[in-house]
Amino acid sequence: MTQVNEQGGPETGATGRTLAKALFTPGAVALVGASADESKNTARPLRFMRKHGYAGRVFPINAGRAEVMGLQAYPSVAALPDTIDHAFVMVPGRQVAEVLEQCAARGASVVTVFSDGFAELGEAGMAAQRALAARAKELGVRLLGPNSIGVVDVHSGAILSVNAVLEADTLRAGGISVASQSGSMLGALLSRGAARGFGFAKLVSVGNESDIGVGELVDLLVDDDATEVILLFLETIRDAAVLGPALRRARAAGKPVLVYKLGRSAQGEALAQSHTGALAGNDAAVDAFLRKHGAIRVEMLETLFEAAPLARRYAADIPALPRNPRIAVVTTTGGGAATVVDRLGLANVEAVAPPTEFIAHMAARGVRIRQTPIIDLTLAATSAQYRDLVEQMIQSQWCDAVLCVVGSSAQFHPQLAVRPIVEASAQRGKPLLSFLAPEATQSLELLQAAGVPAFRTPEACADALACLFRAARTRNDPVEAPAPARWPSALPTQGDLSEFEAAVAFAELGVPIAPMALVREGALQHAVPYPIVAKICSRDILHKTEIGGVEVGVRDNEELARAAARLLENARQSAPAARVDGILVQRMESRLLELMLGYRRDPLVGPMVMLSAGGITAELHRDVSLRPAPVSVAEAHDMIGEVRSTQLIRGFRGLPRGDVDALAHAIVGFSRLAVMQGADIAEAEINPLFVRAEGVVGVDCLLRLAAPQHAF
Template sequence: MLMKATQKKNDFSSFLDPKSIAIIGASNDSGKISGRPIEYLKRYGFEGNIYPVNPKYETIQGLKAYKSIEDLPNHIDLVIIAISANYVIDNLKICVKKNVKSCMIFSSGFAEMGEEGRVLQEEISIIAKESGMFIVGPNCQGIANLKNKSITTFSTAFVEGKLVNGSSAILSQSGAVAAMVYNMQKDDGTGIKYWASTGNESDMNIPRMATYILEDEDISVVQIYMESIKNGSEIIELGKKSKELDKPVLVLKPGKSEEAKKAASSHTGALAAEDIVVDKVLDHYGLVRVDDVNELSSYSKVFRLSKRVKGKNVAILSNSGGLGVMMVDKCKELGLTIVEFTENTKTRLFEILPIFASYENPIDVTAQLLNDKELLSNALPILMEDSNVDIILFGLGIIGKGYQIDTIMKDIIDSQNNGEKLVSVAWVGSQKGRVEEFNRNNVPAFEDPTMCVKAIAAYANYCVKNDRNIHNYYENTFFTTSNNKQFLDTLKINKGFLSEYDSKKLLNEWISIGNMNLCSNETEVNHIANTLNYPVVLKINSAKVQHKTEVGGVKLNIQNKQQLLEAYNEMKNKNILPEAEFQVLIEEMVETGFEISLGLKKDPVFGPIIMVASGGIYIEVLKDFKLLVPPVSNEEAEKAINELIMSPLLKGIRGKAPKDIKQLSEAIVKFSEFVLENEGILEEVDLNPIIVLDAGKGVKVVDALIKLSKSGEENDN
């Protein structure tokens, strides 16, 4: 057993804000991987202790060199390991003996190289777990804290320029992507505080690091690039922390195609989760997914702000009619509303704008801005006072000499910093440095109007959705109601498929099933036949038969007792099951309605995922389904229903009555509660079809199939 490092379990300051740093394998060559961190630390003015370790040298880059990590003081905050993979494990063990708080492994040759490397990396994970020493990497490019100037990376991103400390954090499994994002935004006027490349993540990973960094009062937004997700609960905790602190997290997660998943796995040595599930989980827990590095970088300009918008109503003010129209199209495409101004606003705009200008939304002040240099400045406060407007977008064409640029900028900056509405600028062909000046003064500004609208739309979506409560249901324990527990105890099986009767019985406490009649012989069928309301359906009932129709185990539209007895004997004579096991289920024949499928998918990373789909051929041919993460609210259920391709049929078309969407939504909510309460024993659930009847008549579960993973007794904590 390795010695435990003396540090708090969730205190990551040893590698994010180190005061003492050692480099094993340190080089005199500042251009090499093992030499560049020393050069950065010296050049940028790191004030802590630096310990180069290399037995070949007396001094390295002007600093005293040490033969071994054993020659250093105990309790070093951070040790960088930049040596061959074969020597990493031995050096880690020495670090543990020296009570090193954290290690960062630049070395490659681990899980990204295949099975042999994966075994070696597993040793690293075991050392971290047993010792309590934090380990970043292997195969990583390091970490930078721009505030305390601990630039412990070999990335070329820091070769040139000065450090601009800011309120964002860039965290990436890929060092190259982290460098791209940093280079894209280091000169945009906003700055960053943390930069990290985590590589293969044998121990420390991005979700844990991000959750910790969100607590930093200097940080307002976290930007993440990750190719794999190993622990779903950590992503969920990150989402909850983001919600709790009202600090957004932007996530770029590639791997939508099978080829991309394979490439990501070879890069970091990790398996990728199914993308459609990842997308839904991120959305459910309030993490903002972006599509590319441009969005990951550009969105931070607006997401770093503390100002939150209350809605999606946009006013556009431009000196170019064409630019204004293009921005309108993009706003409509992305779900923003081009709001109608109040009558008071229209009247006030009419009084200040030239007669040929538009005072409707979007407002085009035209080239008259050259003659009346205060047009934009005069229109802005009118829009700031319009109660219908949440967001004001400026679309500025090339504005050069002849315009009062400084005055225009000052008025926009003052409005953004002193008013309630969000003000953003798209400035096409701007003068050098002007966009950056806006961003330095908390006005999100972009040279690309499309990126401007995309960023604002994403931010508006985040603000509007951020009011949703996130409950912690991610537990692997089993809990159930007493009635349900009693029923589970009566089941003859505790793993595998249940019969339809048992499936419906288990489900009945959450979703009303209706009358079920279970018969084991002809005498019981004959007895129950006189009590039925015809027509009815007769089905074979067995855990061994999941696809009843295919074996002739279903008889529909039975009109009377005689037909029922004939159907029973016909089905029994097919010898589908041994006579001792033969049972039938008799239920009402449900009237025609719209078919919906409701199911449970057990994702290996994130746990239970609910699927709502159009029934019949629609799910197979049109792939008409939506995923939901339990717990599901009525609002989320209705949204999923309305987003189905076939949803217009539920609302009634061509004179047909609308279906009972309200009851369907409630059934989805109840189903999510059922899934959560029984998560520990459920492997699969398929309710297909559920018939949605006309409005006011409810829904009917026609068929149900449940597969258990474990017994309730085993999981009853």
């Protein structure tokens, strides 16, 4: 996988620049398996590089031909008369290992493997891929792929790819770079973007990511002068430890990263059997991971490339954008504008009506508008007045972005409603964008040339605008690793813990837990004040309510004796094989609100902490906030604000206020499970966590440790 530095990020500096040059702009390339038959896929790279102006040296490798398309061919890489920077390998998978050795001997820094027959075939293929990657590392060669459709540098014409979309007579060079886990989607994005007149810098198909992964590519593109915005098409995340720091570098450099990831509706992921697993599935974890590290995740494929001009133009403004934006909408087609406003509403972005003061201001300038969320100028204004209105909205304080929706005039009379937008775009101060209801290529080109983000569909327009403002909610704070926590020596280091043991671990992290004691039948003395809750305590019974393992409101020793007998009998009946430690007695606690804290090690992006509505109905509410763990106090407060239920303790309709600061510190402490040393924590939960006027207290604890990993 990707090489990382001591801080956990990808290698940068001289190493990165050397890799980038060999990967994107090599001076000498070998095409291993190049065909002389121009109808074959394996003939494409040479044809493409000739067509698009590659000026470096090309060495076709073909064991059966002395010449390929007018160039001298060589029977093997070993037979080359000179060194190479990059090899594109198109031979059957079983031959790749031998080719790798020869490429290393000829000085190749990068080998891109188009060949399949590796991890995508199962265990045997995975073993072959691991062996190939390990050998490449020993040889000092970087691998792209296997199963990669290749890499393209539009500016230099270095096209080491078989993607048919590159048959195009011209490729427009620009500032958009793409990394894709799908080779075919790489071509789809290029063709769709090209049809819109967008120019591209670099495009990479990562294939199986045996070595060079998406994270390292993002890092390389941050340092690429030709790249202004980065698009990612993801099917999964294989290198979260590298991708996260790279995304943060991109944000710091002002290069927005737009992400389209499959899996919004996937139900087949293996989730832990708990409330936390049910609520914090992989896609939610990925979403939280991307948001924390500054990537802009889009909902629609078309938005991925259509939003690029919007993100690029306003990247520097994102930190200052409001979290709850007000959108001003001006239109020459009421129905067309309504389609966008409707979609914005689904994303909780509000189109607002102008205030009376602004209406009067515009009336004094000769433009009459009404106090409605959509300002319709279909019959009410000249082009000059339209321009003036847009300029005045950009300068005003009552809206945070201006959306211009253009009707049929965009198709045949762009000077009427499109030219005013272009002229008004010289005013800077807030995002300005446009949606063209008809198919209007000329108007799109006018807007694009002026740098005005323009959209062909209401869905993509609303998606892009919502994503831009959603990015403003991402904290730009430095990511600082908290001091590690030490696992209590008295506790087990694998398997499920009893509630009593879990409470000990949480208390070690500074999370307040209700006073409790563990007693046994026949020896029920304890110091916990009545009334109490009595619970069965067993590592084998984690969800006690389901087996009748909880009794509340126990008032004295006599009631405790009777409750203990019932609890033990219920355990024997429902879980006869369970090992019972005894009866857990816990002080009954008051509260203003029940919440749930959850922790889970996501298989894609690592430790996650969750805050949600609590109690036995937690799964029904879907009122959840999620962050990569550990979190800061500021992030914890953000999480509290995102859970709707917490409005009940934050001043809603005069209700008593809860101790939000104590809740934030409990979240921070709980999230330090991610840095706990001495045990590998797979999953944990406090449900419910009571929020009170002063302080918080956990009253039900669950903790699962990961099984130890054995070497085979």
